[in-house]
Amino acid sequence: MGQLPLKLRQKGWLEKLAGYFTGESMDYRQMIALFLPILIDQAFIVGLNLVNTAMISSSGMAAVSAVNMVDSLNIFLINVFVAVATGGTVVVAQYKGSGNNEMVGKAAAGSVTSVALLSLAIGLLFAGFHNPILNVLFGSADPEVLGHARTYLIGSCVSYAGIGIVQAVCGALRGIGKTRASLMLSLITNVTYVLLNVVFITMLHKGVYGMTLAVNIARYAGAVCSLIYLFKFETTLRLKLGNLLHFPISMLKKIMFIGLPFAAEQMFFNGGKILTQTFIVSLGxxxxxxxxxxxxxxxxFQIPASALSLTIVTIVGQCIGSGNVGDARKFIKSILWLGSSLLLVTAVILMPFFHPLVGLFSPPQEIVGEIFKIVLICNLFSIVLWPVSFITPSALRAAGDSKFTSITSMLSMWLFRVVLGYLLGIELGxxxxxxxxxMNCEWGVRGLIFLWRYRGTKWYAHKLI
Structure with missing residues (x-):
């Protein structure tokens, strides 16, 4: 027999590849429909943050340093209520997988209400104590850097309630598979933020103060649009304003079963990153x-893999909700391989453009070489270690295995990244x-533990719904 025509051979290869992402719960077409909007969303978020950092660099290295310092604290605080929103996503996805549409709506309402209240409380608390917080964490920084940091921290805290509502609504929408709607709401927030930064920073030269104005206007505009969409256009959830003012305690417990351990993990995990940041501050x-x-x-560089870590929550959550553990296992394995492949492709494509990319920040020439070395090493480690360290826990958490993933992440952060970071960075010079x-070593340790957990049976033994 002769060789098959090229088109038939290509079709067979594509069908085999699609088979790794097709099961009883969903097929590869549904996964692509989930993944692409999240990928675009992550690309815009990271890309626009890149542009924002580049814009603020026009105000000097002191402004860049201040924004970076406070953003490490912002990430710490925002991830606490994003963790609760993730709990909502998991519960919504599992109810969606089980076919219980009434409970899907109640889970979405509980998530939005709890995240809104939590983000408001965190914002008020840290805005009120901004001075002692900055002095404890970054007191050794230059006075000019501290002055910018104070302005940016207060402005960021005021905006937390806005971003909290956006995150909760987008998380609920991702749970039911409405990633396009989630994408549009995220784009409204982030594109507005960048456009306002162009006005306040580039055109009006307001520097860090202009950035705080932009972030507040953009986040509260996004929150208003999110609530309007939820009440007026989202027919699946059928929510009304009254649903947000009243939700059963039993639903809150389900959300917090996932959300609270994840929130604790984010506090300890990002707390370790802030402590590491204090090492860096002492270096100048x-x-x-x-x-x-x-x-x-x-x-x-990590945009595609980050999108997969969000997508897998909906995929595994719906598989577990429908009782199909086999599909969950299969999809986790396939997505881990896909994550490594995407990181490799991204590194090969983007590393040749390093100098144009770093040029966006207008850094002093003497630090460009060190930036290149760090980015190159990070990319090499990421291809192997990032997926197992970040995508795997997202999958385990979607199955309800939140305590184990949170404890593992907290311990690995403090025992390896913080301690080893201090030894290598400060003590050994x-x-x-x-x-x-x-940090890269800590990824490896954490990833090995999560892979060991995935190979067992306890991660899917939790009864969440």
Whole structure:
């Protein structure tokens, strides 16, 4: 027999590949429909943050350093209520998988209400105590950097309730598979933020103060649009304003079963990152700038994998909700391989454009070499370690295995990244490179533990709904 025609051979290869992402719960077409909007969303969020950092660099390295320092605290605080929103996403996805549409709506309402209240409380608390917080964490920074940091922290805290509502609504929509709607609401918030930064920073030269104005207007505009969409256009959930003012305690317990351990994990995990940031502050303003620019570029390279870590919550949540553990196992394995493949492709495509990318930040020439070294090493480690360290816990959490994933992440952060970061970066004199090497090592330790958990049976033994 002769060889098959090229088109038939290609079709067979594509069908085999699609088979890894097709099961009884959903097929590869549904996964692509979930993944693409989240990918676009992550690309815009990271890309626009890249542009925002580049814009604020026009106000000097002190402004870049201040924004980076406060953003480490912002990530710490915002991830606490985003963790509760993730609990809502998991519960919504599992009810959606079980076919119980009435409980889907109640879970969405409970998530929005709890996240809104929590984000408001956190914002008020940290705005009120901004001075002692900055002095404890970053007191060794230059006075100019501290002044900018004070302005940016207060402005960020005021905006928390707005971003909390946006995150909760988008999380609920992702849980039912409405990732396009989630994408549009996220784009409204983030594109508005960038456009306002162009006005306030580039045109009016308001610097860090202009950035705080932009973030508040954009986040509250996004919150208003999110609530309007939820009440007026989302027919699946059928929510009204009264649903947000009253929700059963039993539903809150389900959301918090996932949300609270994840929130605790985020507090300890990002608390470790803040402590690591204090090591970097002691190395000087240039070191802070190196860390800020390297973090922005690393996040840019990790966009596709980050999108997968969000997508897998809906996929595994719906599989577990329908009682199909086999599909959940299969999809986790396939998505881990896909994550590594995407990281490899992204690195190969983007590394040749390193100098144009880093040029967006207008860094002093003496730190460009160190930024390149950090980004290159981070990309090499990411291909192997990032998916198992970040995508796997998202999958386990979607099955209800929140306590184990949270405890593992907290312990690995403090025992490896913080301690090893201090030893390599400060005691042994490797500086910012040592801190990043410690982070990559921590990914490996955490990833191995999560893979061991995935190979067992306890991760899907929880009865959430």
């Amino acid at each position: 303003t240039n070191a802070i700038a190196v860390n800020a620019i390297s973090s922005s570029l690393a996040g840019f 490797y500086g910012i490179l040592g801190v990043w090497l410690a």
